[in-house]
Amino acid sequence: MHIFTKTNNYLPKGVSIMNLLIVESPSKAKTIEKYLGAGWRVIASVGHVRDLVPENGSVDTAHNFEMKWQIMAGKEKQIKLIIDELKKADAVYLASDPDREGEAIAWHILDILKAKKVLTGKKVYRVAFHEITKKAVLAAIENPREIDQNLVDAYMVRRALDYLIGFGISPLLWRRNLGKSAGRVQSVAVKLVVDREREIESFVPVEYWSLAAACNAHGAKFNASLVSANGQKIEKMTIGNKEQMDAVLSHVGVPEIAATVIAIDKKKTSRRAAAPFTTSTLQQEAARKLYFSSKRTMSVAQKLYEHGLITYMRTDATNLSADAVNDIRAYIGRIYGDAFVPKSPNIYVTKSKNAQEAHEAIRPTHFDDAMPNLSGDEEKLYNLIWKRTIACQMTNAEFDSVAADIENNAHSAIFHAVGSTRTFDGFMRVYTESRDDDADAAESKLPALSVGDAVVITELTPEQHFTQPPARYTEASLVKKLEELGIGRPSTYATIMSTIVDRGYVEQDKQRRFHPTSGGWVIAAYLAKYFNELVDVNFTAKTEDTLDDVSNGKQEKVAALRAFWTPTESMIDGARGIKTTEIIDEINHVMHHHLFPDGNDKCPKCGGKLGI
DNA sequence: GTACGATTTAATGG
């Protein structure tokens, strides 16, 4: 097969040379076909077209990890379309996405075309563009390259590894009836939920007390909290019970208490807008603001994308095209005024751990005033994306913050009061990101205070608190955690959530927070005992390093797979040889009270409840 | 009614 590195012109005027260009998404194909015009046919592969045969032996571990591929269900149609059009064409441009999976799609298509022997006399080019503009597409066509075999090899390592883990471990679970499936991604997701539940169970709440003071100065009311009593610094956990609170109160006095401002600290602070949406942050924010599930968010986003209203919704990048930034800045200036347009565009660095950056951030495609006519869900999500995108290119919000120390005139207690006033809206005029902890520092006003001012403490409110266990994961916070760990991809976050529910490992309560089921406890305990390395959160990170090495040609594919498979195979063999009774003992020992909450049997080892 | 074969991974796309 010959891949030429030099193309003939992309649109020879009046000459009907036919060029075929293949992309992944049909709606992208439609757009690009318009850009290229006569002489070009643009066809979508509609994602991957070929995959491992879903049966045992598709990765031959005994023979250099040779892989058995098959055309995916329903994709024969696309292949036939590509071949039919190719027959009429002189050249084919493989323009799948510029990332690892996209390179693999190009390779698979080329491999299929070679096998079908339909490339005789045809030129083949690999082209890549990062945005769907006429300029970018034409530039890509002018600068074709060959398929990057290192990147394809990295894909194959990733693909083989996922298969070997999933198809290696799952059958062990069926035999013992411990679960339906295991995998590099889903099993870590389950582990995270189980680990969190264990943290919650072992959490011992600690009592602490706070003392709030209602204050009055110059006829204005405000609140302060105790930070020092009888010369002792009072921190969050200092007052541990009612007796200690009473002791402290004896030093503070009984309202009304005469006091004085002894220190003032004034500061100007500012707050930056959040980065534009990625798949993960869109799912998080749509959950917090609209109460959408990950699945619902993605299916609504899909519709907006198909309507041509937003850019691609499966992305891990936060960058915006230069054209979009210009349009957004013009819009902000027109609607909100120049004070809301930063001197230079705000730039957001993509911080996702293994971002592939094949796409832009999720943003509206155009920025005129006309609001499209949309269904309820579509309108809500589009509005959210609209506001977030506009806000991300607006100036900072500015605040004046004041902190005051107030001492009682008996010099035995000091209170601290804080106030914050927004002096310039900036991006907050349009949009503010929600937070998971609703400790969202609400604006609080203080009257104008100076050192020496008289203050009257009119009321003291002692309050009992207990430290709180960490919160159970929601879909949004679990997706966020997985992304931080570099586990899973934008295209899979929503399906990971359904997989762990469908497999019966976790369930969602009324507030849609994840709890492990007894099956979830079992599988987590089993995997932690016999496959700990594979479900360790660092495993995927290490794997990504290996994949990077393969992409860069620093490590060879077969060597990388062998390094992974040798220990994994012995783990699988080891687990296969373990007697069921041993597994039951192990799981019972770790998990007895979750497995058999209503059982009566006592575990001989620890006196806990025992089942089976 | 019994025997037997399939079950399973993650990541593209809609």
Added chain:
DNA sequence: AATCGTAC
């Protein structure tokens, strides 16, 4: 060393 669905 389980369970479910399908073929016989």
